[in-house]
Amino acid sequence: MAAPLAPWTYSNADVFELEYDAFFLRRWQFVGHVNEVGEPGSYMTADLGRDNVIVMRGKDDVLRSFLNVCRHRASRLLEGRGSCRGVIRCPYHGWTYTLDGKLHGVPREGNFPDFDRSTHGLHEIQLEVFHGLVFVRVRGNGPGIADEFAHSGRYFDLYDVANYVPCLEESTQIWNVNWKVAWDNYLENYHIPVGHPGLNRLLRVTDEEEELPGGVSYGTFALKDKPSKVEVERQYQEQFHHANARVPDELKDKWVQFGVTGNLGIDMYPEMLDIFQLIPLGPAKTLVRAAYYGHRDPTPEESKLRQLNIQVNDPVNEEDRILCERVQKGLQTTGYRPGPLSSEESSIYLFHDMVRELVPVTALENCPATGQVAAENKRLSVNP
Ligand code: FES
Numbered sequence: 001m002a003a004p005l006a007p008w009t010y011s012n013a014d015v016f017e018l019e020y021d022a023f024f025l026r027r028w029q030f031v032g033h034v035n036e037v038g039e040p041g042s043y044m045t046a047d048l049g050r051d052n053v054i055v056m057r058g059k060d061d062v063l064r065s066f067l068n069v070c071r072h073r074a075s076r077l078l079e080g081r082g083s084c085r086g087v088i089r090c091p092y093h094g095w096t097y098t099l100d101g102k103l104h105g106v107p108r109e110g111n112f113p114d115f116d117r118s119t120h121g122l123h124e125i126q127l128e129v130f131h132g133l134v135f136v137r138v139r140g141n142g143p144g145i146a147d148e149f150a151h152s153g154r155y156f157d158l159y160d161v162a163n164y165v166p167c168l169e170e171s172t173q174i175w176n177v178n179w180k181v182a183w184d185n186y187l188e189n190y191h192i193p194v195g196h197p198g199l200n201r202l203l204r205v206t207d208e209e210e211e212l213p214g215g216v217s218y219g220t221f222a223l224k225d226k227p228s229k230v231e232v233e234r235q236y237q238e239q240f241h242h243a244n245a246r247v248p249d250e251l252k253d254k255w256v257q258f259g260v261t262g263n264l265g266i267d268m269y270p271e272m273l274d275i276f277q278l279i280p281l282g283p284a285k286t287l288v289r290a291a292y293y294g295h296r297d298p299t300p301e302e303s304k305l306r307q308l309n310i311q312v313n314d315p316v317n318e319e320d321r322i323l324c325e326r327v328q329k330g331l332q333t334t335g336y337r338p339g340p341l342s343s344e345e346s347s348i349y350l351f352h353d354m355v356r357e358l359v360p361v362t363a364l365e366n367c368p369a370t371g372q373v374a375a376e377n378k379r380l381s382v383n384p
């Protein structure tokens with residue numbers, strides 16, 4: 001096994017740019033659920049970092065995705081989620097686009113000499129739906145999203161994710177960390193006993209776990225029977241057994257967790273799933289998005305369990321933020337060299353291998369001279 005990534009790769013602005021292209025523009029990014037854009041004209045937008053995308057359902061019922069930028073002078077077109085009647089209208093000078101992205105109207109078009117509308121439509125990007133979950137890819141080609149999940153996609157059938165709807169309000173948080181620090185943390189359970197005492201009272205890591213070649217990994221946790229001494233955790237344990245009737249036997253008493261393509265966690269519970277999505281804002285700044293999807297007709301037990309879940313998991317999330325920010329600070333320490341990783345942290349090795357493969361300069365132990373990172377990356381890409 002190779003060594004973990006060198007500390008300099010967690011704060012370098014040039015590496016951040018290369019990673020943004022390789023991981024966030026060239027790999028599938030989660031946007032939302034098809035049931036959020038069920039009607040013609042309904043749309044949702046998503047931040048990918050500096051880029052923002054629109055997912056729009058056309059009048060022809062086809063789902064398409066576009067970069068969220070006006071072809072005139074770059075205004076963002078749409079915000080959040082909503083519905084367009086007829087056309088997408090730019091709030092700046094009023095250019096309008098049809099729902100399938102063609103330029104439709106230009107105020108005082110005669111003032112644009114030799115103007116060709118047909119070459120000024122919105123920039124369409126790739127979109128795929130996986131069990132109702134909508135993914136987009138801005139650049140490049142490669143395997144479809146279903147290929148990345150391989151056989152683990154069956155879990156999404158078992159939970160009936162295709163029929164989910166948003167079930168709790170989304171939230172975002174800023175963590176002062178490089179996105180890889182947060183992802184390394186998401187990938188390993190070694191920190192649970194010390195870092196998350198509450199989670200440790202509730203769950204036991206099972207050996208049902210797998211790394212898939214496409215970069216997706218998954219693992220399962222089993223709920224412990226011993227009643228927790230903490231009220232809300234005990235309530236969750238009690239309620240859990242009344243609310244798991246919908247899932248097949250093999251998934252009862254379990255949480256299933258997916259790590260997808262470097263920045264998306266999908267945590268599946270009997271009562272809902274939650275999304276943990278990392279959106280890179282800078283070398284040491286990451287937006288963490290939490291979203292929740294579940295059956296549209298929850299039983300009273302499921303509704304109660306969703307509330308308890310939030311009360312159990314919000315503190316866990318806060319613990320992770322603090323742990324990760326401590327790591328980000330520690331990584332800057334002069335002369336620090338990474339220690340060994342345990343077998344419980346093997347997913348980190350595979351993730352780091354993927355980073356080295358997609359951004360070869362990150363394999364170097366020391367940072368190249370100022371201004372040389374991109375050139376060195378190019379040289380290593382051609383000549384590893
Ligand atoms: S920037 Fe959109 S119409 Fe001018």
Ligand SMILES: [Fe+2]
Pocket residue numbers: 185191195196316320
């Ligand atoms: Fe954690």
